[in-house]
Amino acid sequence: xxxxxxxxxxxxxxxxxxxxxxxxxxxxxxxxxxxxxxxxxxxxxxxxxxxxxxxxxxxxxxxxxxxxxxxxxxxxxxxxxxxxxxxxxxxxxxxxxxxxxxxxxxxxxxxxxxxxxxxxxxxxxxxxxxxxxxxxxxxxxxxxxxxxxxxxxxxxxxxxxxxxxxxxxxxxxxxxxxxxxxxxxxxxxxxxxxxxxxxxxxxxxxxxxxxxxxxxxxxxxxxxxxxxxxxxxxxxxxxxxxxxxxxxxxxxxxxxxxxxxxxxxxxxxxxxxxxxxxxxxxxxxxxxxxxxxxxxxxxxxxxxxxxxxxxxxxxxxxxxxxxxxxxxxxxxxxxxxxxxxxxxxxxxxxxxxxxxxxxxxxxxxxxxxxxxxxxxxxxxxxxxxxxxxxxxxxxxxxxxxxxxxxxxxxxxxxxxx
Amino acid sequence: xxxxxxxxxxxxxxxxxxxxxxxxxxxxxxxxxxxxxxxxxxxxxxxxxxxxxxxxxxxxxxxxxxxxxxxxxxxxxxxxxxxxxxxxxxxxxxxxxxxxxxxxxxxxxxxxxxxxxxxxxxxxxxxxxxxxxxxxxxxxxxxxxxxxxxxxxxxxxxxxxxxxxxxxxxxxxxxxxxxxxxxxxxxxxxxxxxxxxxxxxxxxxxxxxxxxxxxxxxxxxxxxxxxxxxxxxxxxxxxxxxxxxxxxxxxxxxxxxxxxxxxxxxxxxxxxxxxxxxxxxxxxxxxxxxxxxxxxxxxxxxxxxxxxxxxxxx
Numbered sequence: 001x002x003x004x005x006x007x008x009x010x011x012x013x014x015x016x017x018x019x020x021x022x023x024x025x026x027x028x029x030x031x032x033x034x035x036x037x038x039x040x041x042x043x044x045x046x047x048x049x050x051x052x053x054x055x056x057x058x059x060x061x062x063x064x065x066x067x068x069x070x071x072x073x074x075x076x077x078x079x080x081x082x083x084x085x086x087x088x089x090x091x092x093x094x095x096x097x098x099x100x101x102x103x104x105x106x107x108x109x110x111x112x113x114x115x116x117x118x119x120x121x122x123x124x125x126x127x128x129x130x131x132x133x134x135x136x137x138x139x140x141x142x143x144x145x146x147x148x149x150x151x152x153x154x155x156x157x158x159x160x161x162x163x164x165x166x167x168x169x170x171x172x173x174x175x176x177x178x179x180x181x182x183x184x185x186x187x188x189x190x191x192x193x194x195x196x197x198x199x200x201x202x203x204x205x206x207x208x209x210x211x212x213x214x215x216x217x218x219x220x221x222x223x224x225x226x227x228x229x230x231x232x233x234x235x236x237x238x239x240x241x242x243x244x245x246x247x248x249x250x251x252x253x254x255x256x257x258x259x260x261x262x263x264x265x266x267x268x269x270x271x272x273x274x275x276x277x278x279x280x281x282x283x284x285x286x287x288x289x290x291x292x293x294x295x296x297x298x299x300x301x302x303x304x305x306x307x308x309x310x311x312x313x314x315x316x317x318x319x320x321x322x323x324x325x326x327x328x329x330x331x332x333x334x335x336x337x338x339x340x341x342x343x344x345x346x347x348x349x350x351x352x353x354x355x356x357x358x359x360x361x362x363x364x365x366x367x368x369x370x371x372x373x374x375x376x377x378x379x380x381x382x383x384x385x386x387x388x389x390x391x392x393x394x395x396x397x398x399x400x401x402x403x404x405x406x407x408x409x410x411x412x413x414x415x416x417x
Numbered sequence: 418x419x420x421x422x423x424x425x426x427x428x429x430x431x432x433x434x435x436x437x438x439x440x441x442x443x444x445x446x447x448x449x450x451x452x453x454x455x456x457x458x459x460x461x462x463x464x465x466x467x468x469x470x471x472x473x474x475x476x477x478x479x480x481x482x483x484x485x486x487x488x489x490x491x492x493x494x495x496x497x498x499x500x501x502x503x504x505x506x507x508x509x510x511x512x513x514x515x516x517x518x519x520x521x522x523x524x525x526x527x528x529x530x531x532x533x534x535x536x537x538x539x540x541x542x543x544x545x546x547x548x549x550x551x552x553x554x555x556x557x558x559x560x561x562x563x564x565x566x567x568x569x570x571x572x573x574x575x576x577x578x579x580x581x582x583x584x585x586x587x588x589x590x591x592x593x594x595x596x597x598x599x600x601x602x603x604x605x606x607x608x609x610x611x612x613x614x615x616x617x618x619x620x621x622x623x624x625x626x627x628x629x630x631x632x633x634x635x636x637x638x639x640x641x642x643x644x645x646x647x648x649x650x651x652x653x654x655x656x657x658x659x660x661x662x663x664x665x666x667x668x669x670x671x672x673x674x675x676x677x678x679x680x681x682x683x684x685x686x687x688x689x690x691x692x693x694x695x696x697x698x699x700x701x702x703x704x705x706x707x708x709x710x711x712x713x714x715x716x717x718x719x720x721x722x723x724x725x726x727x728x729x730x731x
Contacts, residue, residue, distance in 0.1 A: 005612065008619040015626040022630055023457055042453070071638050073449035083521075083638035 034063030123299025487693025
């Protein structure tokens with residue numbers, strides 16, 4: 001019996017030692033109490049090496065849980081991540097309101113043009129309604145080109161609506177027996193930002209805000225995209241991030257398939273656009289966001305029928321016409337939206353008293369400035385490169401006065417490929 | 418063993434009380450605090466969890482032993498009832514403790530459990546209100562489960578354990594044939610008894626600690642919306658057999674009546690079924706109470722089978 005007693009106490013003591021060792025070898029928790037929530041979270045215990053997502057979202061202020069959700073006190077990876085919003089991407093449109101919304105954040109007032117979530121949800125990027133409507137019309141599923149369906153159900157709650165389109169129903173392919181519509185639904189709905197992108201590094205982007213604002217590569221000259229999602233939010237979006245959706249191929253309407261481009265672009269010009277058109281120097285030197293504004297890309301709060309209805313910036317927006325100089329605005333108010341935008345992407349030192357270019361809708365082109373000699377400067381939003389350009393007025397341009405669209409400019413200024 | 422497990426539960430439970438916060442917003446977070454942040458908190462919680470599960474198993478095995486050795490016969494009939502009552506209280510203690518996690522893992526069992534009570538005719542709504550403390554499960558429900566767990570059930574459990582042991586002595590120790598009817602009259606010494614119990618406790622402690630270190634107690638994300646029923650949830654393992662029966666239809670029949678009928682059968686065993694002969698007391702599988710043994714085997718097999726089915730189908 002004594003021996004049995006000994007044989008049972010030794011394992012017991014060993015297990016006690018094991019328990020003590022397990023406890024003492026445990027990773028020390030790293031606590032963070034973000035000022036916005038004031039609640040402890042321990043995500044940094046494992047994620048201390050993660051870079052800060054952006055200068056506007058300092059870790060000490062936002063922490064992790066406010067945007068990502070998750071179990072803030074759990075030190076077990078499975079449990080800690082179990083209730084995260086949108087998996088690795090809290091900006092997915094299904095959860096964006098909880099993650100990024102709120103009146104103090106990105107669903108703020110439309111007057112201050114801070115209702116970004118509402119604008120994006122109703123934008124063409126999210127609804128994809130132009131393509132859906134055109135396909136339904138072309139294949140006889142609806143008798144007119146009035147937009148009725150979008151990739152998701154949306155309502156325009158802001159009044160007045162310039163377009164008069166108050167709502168879209170979610171496109172449901174099972175309501176159509178036409179096999180071509182089924183084929184369209186299967187192959188062609190990967191472009192809108194609530195959908196997962198096509199397979200392949202060239203198409204790699206996330207959904208929701210991160211589709212654009214978490215660029216896979218920060219360098220516009222790095223043509224190979226890293227397919228790992230990056231912990232970054234940026235307003236300096238290089239052209240190749242836009243290219244993850246745009247210019248990646250064509251839709252074959254006969255087979256209703258997406259045909260990926262097969263060429264191997266060697267230069268920036270070739271990479272920028274696929275070889276089907278002519279382009280001017282601006283188009284293959286600048287990044288897309290240097291000309292196209294936030295309203296064009298993210299919408300204006302109204303539901304538009306097609307991309308063409310919201311994309312309005314033309315060559316003349318910056319260069320003017322033979323008869324008119326481009327529109328300008330002198331910044332006199334420190335609260336001007338141009339300063340807010342410039343602060344988010346500080347590529348140039350904008351100051352009170354500067355005169356900048358604006359679009360016909362009054363949007364500030366905050367990365368431009370009128371120079372004393374009558375020319376203009378522009379700073380690349382993603383590259384920071386400075387370019388100086390002149391207005392058309394006073395130049396030797398022989399264009400007809402009534403032909404002032406970009407395509408007319410292309411007649412002379414495009415590079416032949 | 419059961420007494421030792423109860424003591425472990427008491428000590429670890431008291432330690433958990435210092436950190437546990439019985440409010441819907443903080444309960445799951447405080448459980449996470451105990452599990453991950455308090456020094457040795459995870460170990461204490463795991464010990465509490467595993468002691469509770471082992472206690473149910475040990476009690477069930479004890480019940481089987483009592484029936485298979487005919488130990489419930491008079492004069493131990495009343496103590497058998499105390500033991501049965503204690504078993505029910507232990508299951509309720511386990512269930513209330515499980516609910517105190519107040520995370521997504523318990524949501525199904527809570528919602529289904531309280532709705533089950535509602536189906537009982539006449540008193541269903543009253544009982545539902547009594548348990549939940551409100552129209553829907555919420556802060557009042559959690560507080561009630563907390564009160565039941567650390568007071569309303571703990572106190573009876575403590576009293577019943579003491580009573581059960583005291584009654585055992587009054588009834589003349591564990592069951593054995595009357596004097597002169599058993600061949601081996603030797604008894605083990607007091608020291609030998611202590612030695613054997615110490616060895617048993619050491620072995621059990623080793624097992625408990627190993628389980629607590631290697632197999633963590635279940636934990637899940639905090640509840641976002643209490644009224645939604647998550648689709649893929651399981652009841653606690655000791656109610657899996659009820660969950661499996663609920664799939665067959667009428668919740669009142671399968672969820673309330675059948676378990677109550679089974680409890681009634683257990684109560685009837687020493688009173689309504691043939692009891693073991695004196696000479697066979699304390700002997701394994703006496704012939705004289707075969708019917709009780711068969712009924713218990715059938716019930717136990719059904720519960721085990723349904724539990725296994727319940728685990729597999731989810």
